[in-house]
Amino acid sequence: MTAAPLVSILMVARNAALFIDAAIVSAREQSLTDIEIVVVDDGSSDCTAQHVRAHVATDSRVRLLEGPRRGLSAVRNTSLKAARGHFAAILDSDDILHPRHLEWLMAGRVRGGAEILATNMVEFQEEGSRLTTRIFAEGPLWNDARPIEAEEYVERGMIGGKGALPGYLKPLFDLSFLRANGVGYDERLRIGEDFDLVLRAMLAGARYLYLPEPTYYYRRHVASTSHRLSRADLEGLLRAAQAYPCETDGTLAAKVQARRENLEGALLHLDTIAAIKDGKLIRALRLTAGHPDARRLTLSSLYEATAKRIGLFRPVRQAVPPAHGEPLAERLRSITQGLQSAVLNP
Structure with missing residues (x-):
């Protein structure tokens, strides 16, 4: 060509x-x-x-x-x-x-x-x-x-x-x-x-x-x-989000800030799951106590794990x-x- x-x-x-x-x-x-x-x-x-x-x-x-x-x-x-x-x-x-x-x-x-x-x-x-x-x-x-x-x-x-x-x-x-x-x-x-x-x-x-x-x-x-999200993966996404150029105020800036907080919550979520697996339930509660995203992600993961074990998920339609x-x-x-x-x- x-x-x-x-x-x-x-x-x-x-x-x-x-x-x-x-x-x-x-x-x-x-x-x-x-x-x-x-x-x-x-x-x-x-x-x-x-x-x-x-x-x-x-x-x-x-x-x-x-x-x-x-x-x-x-x-x-x-x-x-x-x-x-x-x-x-x-x-x-x-x-x-x-x-x-x-x-x-x-x-x-x-x-x-x-x-x-x-x-x-x-x-x-x-x-x-x-x-x-x-x-x-x-x-x-x-x-x-x-x-x-x-x-x-x-x-x-x-x-x-x-x-x-x-x-x-x-x-x-x-x-x-x-x-x-x-x-x-x-x-x-x-x-x-x-x-x-x-x-x-x-x-x-x-x-x-x-x-x-x-x-x-x-x-x-x-x-x-x-693959499961790793700390390195999330930290890379957070670094990218921190560098996004946008206005210092307004709706877009608020959304970008919410994404940064979401990624920070996902990092806390990883730490929380690790604490739960180690039997450190008090530490897990403390990690999620001040961060809604971390708490929501952790509860969602626990629900999905339980649902898979008892067969709650329905198959995709044929x-x-x-x-x-x-x-x-x-x-x-x-x-x-x-x-x-x-x-x-x-």
Whole structure:
């Protein structure tokens, strides 16, 4: 390719051989074809790179780069720097896109002119012959396209918050805006790097537009990246929150201060759980006594642990089972059709 594509689809991968073909096929089958697909393989020990090379050999829009092996944020920055498109769309290596995902995002961009856009998301899981799904953002607030202001974005990004968290949505970025304002991923962060980048872009003036079409499919599986919050993780997020530039008073400043207090409460929560495990109940009570967030997070953790033991949590609803034994492209179509059916006919 010589001309810059309209959209760069950015994917980072590490030991993603099991699912990366489906992810890349969903990118290659987008109705908007003026794209490139940039895959950064960050030191995989399985055959991830070989899978990507097979796509490179058959589709000139696919590029394979080697990652820096310095953590997820550094890998994402590698993909951002390598992107040649006017816009960048995030796709994780185990997720898939609706065939019109980019088409709808770019239509929203034309209508609203926002520098950041994100569609609703479907969480799905394949278990044998069953496909289970859940709409990520549900309720009247999420049924229509609307801007998300920085105040709401911060408020909905609290640790232990209820309802949909926009920070989990996979955005489309105006790359010229990010580069002009020097906004990239904070390589000191091990978690929350997407939330942090989007918020700093918004604080620099970027407009965020939410679109209700559920066109990003987030896969849940036993190897999904997940881990308990560590002290180092939370301290990194707190340092980032303390550096956010905003007015010294007003609603946004109050929300940012509330986020700092929320992160401080999460740190106290970790200490409280450790005290409970050590049998130091008096210390646990003292740690949470003066901090509502610490107390709420601790009570929530204790409730969830008890609920799991006695089986209170209900399974995700079942949707349309995908077909088996199909070629990859056909199987992807079966999955997306099944997800669309589940979304339209809950």
